[in-house]
Amino acid sequence: MSASSLSLGRARRPRGRRRGRWLVYLLLILAAAFYLLPVYLVLVTALKEPAAITLADTWRLPQTWNWDSFRVAWEAFAPKLRNSLVLAVSATVLSALMGSMNGYILSKWRFPGANVIFPLMLFGMFIPYQAILIPLFQFLRDIGLYGDLTGLIVAHVVYGLPITTLIFRNFYAEIPDEMLDAAKIDGAGFFGIYARILFPLSISGFVVVVIWQFTQIWNEFLFAVTLTRQSTQPITVALANLAGGEAVNWNLPMAGSILAALPTLLIYIVLGRYFIRGLLAGSVKG
Amino acid sequence: MRRNDRLTAFLMLLPSIVLLAIFVYGFIGRTAWVSLSNWGSDPGQALALNPEIAFVGFENYRKLFTGVIDVRFRQDLVNTFFFTLFFLAGCLGLGLGLAILLDQKVRFEGLFRTIFLFPFALAFIVTGTVWRWMFQPQGGVNVLPELIGLPRLQLPWLTTRRQIWQFDWNQVPAFLVGAAGVVLIWLAVQAWRSHRRARSGVQGALGLAALGWALLGTPGVTLLPYPETHGFNVAFIGIVIAAAWQMSGYTMALYLAGLRGVPEELREAARVDGASEVQVYRHVVLPLLGPITLSAMIILGHISLKIFDLIWAMAGADNATTDVPALLMYLRSFRANRFADGAAIAMVLLILVATVIVPYLRSALKGEVRR
Numbered sequence: 001m002s003a004s005s006l007s008l009g010r011a012r013r014p015r016g017r018r019r020g021r022w023l024v025y026l027l028l029i030l031a032a033a034f035y036l037l038p039v040y041l042v043l044v045t046a047l048k049e050p051a052a053i054t055l056a057d058t059w060r061l062p063q064t065w066n067w068d069s070f071r072v073a074w075e076a077f078a079p080k081l082r083n084s085l086v087l088a089v090s091a092t093v094l095s096a097l098m099g100s101m102n103g104y105i106l107s108k109w110r111f112p113g114a115n116v117i118f119p120l121m122l123f124g125m126f127i128p129y130q131a132i133l134i135p136l137f138q139f140l141r142d143i144g145l146y147g148d149l150t151g152l153i154v155a156h157v158v159y160g161l162p163i164t165t166l167i168f169r170n171f172y173a174e175i176p177d178e179m180l181d182a183a184k185i186d187g188a189g190f191f192g193i194y195a196r197i198l199f200p201l202s203i204s205g206f207v208v209v210v211i212w213q214f215t216q217i218w219n220e221f222l223f224a225v226t227l228t229r230q231s232t233q234p235i236t237v238a239l240a241n242l243a244g245g246e247a248v249n250w251n252l253p254m255a256g257s258i259l260a261a262l263p264t265l266l267i268y269i270v271l272g273r274y275f276i277r278g279l280l281a282g283s284v285k286g
Numbered sequence: 287m288r289r290n291d292r293l294t295a296f297l298m299l300l301p302s303i304v305l306l307a308i309f310v311y312g313f314i315g316r317t318a319w320v321s322l323s324n325w326g327s328d329p330g331q332a333l334a335l336n337p338e339i340a341f342v343g344f345e346n347y348r349k350l351f352t353g354v355i356d357v358r359f360r361q362d363l364v365n366t367f368f369f370t371l372f373f374l375a376g377c378l379g380l381g382l383g384l385a386i387l388l389d390q391k392v393r394f395e396g397l398f399r400t401i402f403l404f405p406f407a408l409a410f411i412v413t414g415t416v417w418r419w420m421f422q423p424q425g426g427v428n429v430l431p432e433l434i435g436l437p438r439l440q441l442p443w444l445t446t447r448r449q450i451w452q453f454d455w456n457q458v459p460a461f462l463v464g465a466a467g468v469v470l471i472w473l474a475v476q477a478w479r480s481h482r483r484a485r486s487g488v489q490g491a492l493g494l495a496a497l498g499w500a501l502l503g504t505p506g507v508t509l510l511p512y513p514e515t516h517g518f519n520v521a522f523i524g525i526v527i528a529a530a531w532q533m534s535g536y537t538m539a540l541y542l543a544g545l546r547g548v549p550e551e552l553r554e555a556a557r558v559d560g561a562s563e564v565q566v567y568r569h570v571v572l573p574l575l576g577p578i579t580l581s582a583m584i585i586l587g588h589i590s591l592k593i594f595d596l597i598w599a600m601a602g603a604d605n606a607t608t609d610v611p612a613l614l615m616y617l618r619s620f621r622a623n624r625f626a627d628g629a630a631i632a633m634v635l636l637i638l639v640a641t642v643i644v645p646y647l648r649s650a651l652k653g654e655v656r657r
Contacts, residue, residue, distance in 0.1 A: 021390075024387055024390050024392060025392065027383075027387055028384075028387050028388075028392065028398055031380075031383075031384055031387070031398075031402065032398060032401045032402070034531070035401050035402055035404070035405065035531065035535075036401060037420075037430075038416045038417065038420055038531070041416070041419065041420060041426070042416050042419075045419065054425075055422055055424040055425025055426070055429070056424070056425065056429060058422075058425040058426055058429055059429065059430065059433055098301075098302055101298055101299075102299055102302050105295045105296075105298060105299045106299070109291070109292060109295035109296075111292060111295065111296055115651075117303060118651070119647050119648070119651055120306075120311075121302070121303070121306050122647055122651075123310070123643065123644070123647060124306050124309075124310040126588055126639060126643040126647075127310065127314070127636060127639065127640075128591065128592045128612060128632065128635045128636055128639050129592075130592075130612055130615045130616070130628075130631070130632040130635055130636075131313075131314050131317050131632045131633065131635065131636040132309065132310065132313035132314060132317060133317075133615075133616075133619065133632065134316075134317055134320055134619055134625055134628060134629055134632070135312075135313040135316040135317060135320075136309070136313060137620075139313075155309075158305050158306065158309045159309065159310075161302050161305065161306060162306070165302070189290075189291050189294075190291040190294040190295055190298075191294075215407060218409070219408070219409035219410065219411070219412075220409075221409070221410065221411055221594065221595035221598070222594055222595065222616070225616075226616070226620055236409050236411040236412075236595070239409075239411050239412065239415060239599075240411050240414075240415075240595075240598060240599050243415040243418065243599065244598075244599075244602060244603075250419055253415050253419070254415075254416070254419065256415075257412045257415050257416055260409060260411070260412050261407075261408050261409070261412045264407045264408065264409070265404065265407055265408070267407070268403075268404060268406075268407035269400065269404075272400060272403075275407065276403070276539055279406070279536060279539060280539065280540070280543060
C-alpha cells in the first residue's frame with residue numbers, strides 16, 4: 001500500500017439503511033465533545049481574570065472578558081516565538097531541499113548499495129534521541145554551538161533528513177522514468193533533469209514535507225530543552241517552564257498554550273489535506 | 287556522460303550519508319562506549335573538558351537491573367510497559383471506532399475528521415499543560431458532572447501515589463521466559479499446521495522447556511537477594527487519557543484510509559449473501575485491516591517508549607511516580623551529570639525501540655522490492 005495512493009476521500013456509496021443513524025450521530029457528537037472540551041477550557045481560562053479562576057468555577061464563562069492574558073503572554077513569549085520561528089523555518093527549508101535531492105537520487109539514480117543505505121538512513125528517524133543526546137551535546141559544545149540556535153538547527157536538519165528523504169523518494173517514484181529518458185535524449189544531465197522536470201513537479205511534495213517538518217520542529221522539546229540557553233529557548237521550553245512553576249495563575253499558561261499552538265493549528269486547518277498525507281507517508285511505507 | 291551523471295548523483299547524496307553516519311551511527315557508538323565507562327561517577331570529572339574516564343564493562347547495566355539504588359529505573363520500565371499497553375489499547379480502540387463511525391456516510395464528515403485529528407498538530411507540551419489543568423483534583427474533569435446535576439468526582443488523577451497489580455521484580459525473568467515459551471509454542475502450532483514438522487518439534491520442545499522453567503520460577507537466576515515490589519502507578523491513567531486524546535486521531539486517519547481501500551464489491555457480495563452490517567465489518571472489513579493495525583501498533587509503540595515531553599508537562603520532570611526511562615536518562619545525564627548512567631539507560635531504550643522498528647523496516651522494504 002503506497003503512501004500516496006492512500007487518501008481519506010469521501011465514501012461514494014448509495015445512502016443505505018436508516019436504522020441506527022441517530023446512534024451514529026450521538027456517538028460522533030460525544031466523541032467530538034471529548035476532543036473539544038479541553039479547547040473550551042483553555043479559552044475560558046485564558047479569558048478570565050486571575051482572581052476569577054477558581055477550581056469550582058472552572059467551566060463557567062468569564063464574568064468579565066480579560067484579554068490582558070494574551071498581552072502578558074505575548075510580551076513574555078514573543079522572543080521565544082521568534083526563536084521557534086527562526087529555528088523551524090530554517091531547519092525546515094534546509095532539510096526539505098536536501099531531502100528532495102536525496103529522494104531524486106534514490107528514486108531515479110539507483111546505484112549499488114542503495115538498498116542497504118536507504119534503510120540505514122530511515123532507521124535514524126525512529127531512534128530515541130536520548131541515544132545520541134550525550135555525544136550531540138558534547139559535539140556542539142566542542143565546536144562552540146552549544147546554547148546557540150544554529151546548533152539546534154543543525155540537529156533538526158540532520159535528524160530530519162530520513163523523513164524528508166523518504167517522502168520525496170516515494171513522491172518521485174510516481175513520476176514515470178520515460179519523462180526522464182526524454183530529457184536525457186535532449187541532452188539534459190543530472191542537474192538539468194532535476195531543475196527542468198523533477199523540481200517543477202515537486203510543489204505538492206514540498207508542501208507535504210514543509211508542513212510536516214515545520215510542525216515537528218515547532219513542537220519538539222527534547223533537543224530544545226537540552227541544547228539551548230535562556231536566550232535561545234524555543235516556545236515549547238518557555239511554556240514548560242512557565243506552566244511548571246507552582247505559584248502560577250492558570251490564565252497565563254493557557255494563553256501561552258494558545259500562542260504556542262496557533263501556528264501549527266492554522267497550518268493544519270488551512271492545509272489539512274497535505275498534513276494528512278505527510279502523516280500517512282511517515283508511517284505506511286513500502 | 288551517463289557515467290559522470292552517476293558519479294554526480296552519488297556525490298550529491300554523500301553529504302547526507304556522511305551526516306547520518308556520524309550523527310546517528312557514530313553517536314550511538316559513542317553513547318554505547320560512554321555506557322560502558324564510569325563517566326560522571328566522580329562529580330569533579332563529570333564536566334571537565336577532557337574527563338578522566340575508565341572502562342567498567344557492563345557494570346552500569348548490572349546496576350540498572352539488579353543494583354540497590356536503581357530501583358527507580360526498574361519502576362520506570364514497569365511504568366513504560368503499562369503506559370504502552372493502555373496507550374495502544376486506547377488509540378487503536380478509539381481510532382477504529384471513530385473510523386467506522388465516519389465510514390457510515392455521515393454528514394459533516396470533514397468537520398468531524400478535523401475535530402478528531404486536530405490534537406495531532408499540537409505539541410506534547412501544549413497537550414500536557416492543558417490536561418494538567420483538566421486533571422486538577424479540585425476542578426477540571428472532576429467538577430464536570432456538576433454541570434448536569436451529578437455529584438462531583440473525587441479522583442486524585444495525577445497526584446495519587448497508589449500502585450496496583452504489584453509483583454516482585456524477581457519474578458520478571460519468569461514472566462519473560464514464560465512469555466517466550468508461549469510464543470514458541472504458538473509458533474510450533476503454526477508450523478505444525480503448515481506441515482513443517484521438524485521446525486515445529488524444535489520450537490515446541492524449546493517452548494515447553496521455557497514454560498516449565500518459568501513455572502518453576504526460573505531457578506538459577508537471581509536478580510535481587512530480597513523482594514522488591516513494583517506495579518502499575520494509577521497516576522498514569524490521566525497521562526494515558528491525554529496521550530490518547532492527542533494520538534487517537536492519527537489511528538483514526540490510518541483506519542479510515544484503510545476502510546476506504548476496501549472494495550465496495552466485497553461488502554456488497556457479503557450483503558447479498560445475507561450478512562448484516564455488523565457481520566460485514568466482522569468477517570469482511572476488519573480482517574483486511576490487520577496490516578494497518580500492525581503498523582499503527584509499531585508506530586505508536588515506539589512513540590510510547592520515547593514519551594518524554596507529555597509527562598514533563600503534565601506531572602513535572604522530577605515526579606518519581608510518573609517517571610519513565612526517557613525522562614530518567616535526561617535527569618541522570620543533564621541534571622546530575624552522571625553521563626555513563628544516562629548513556630546506559632539510553633542504550634536500553636534504543637534496544638527496546640530497535641526490537642520493534644528493525645523487523646518493521648525490514649518487512650516494509652522487502653515488500654517494496656518484491657513489487
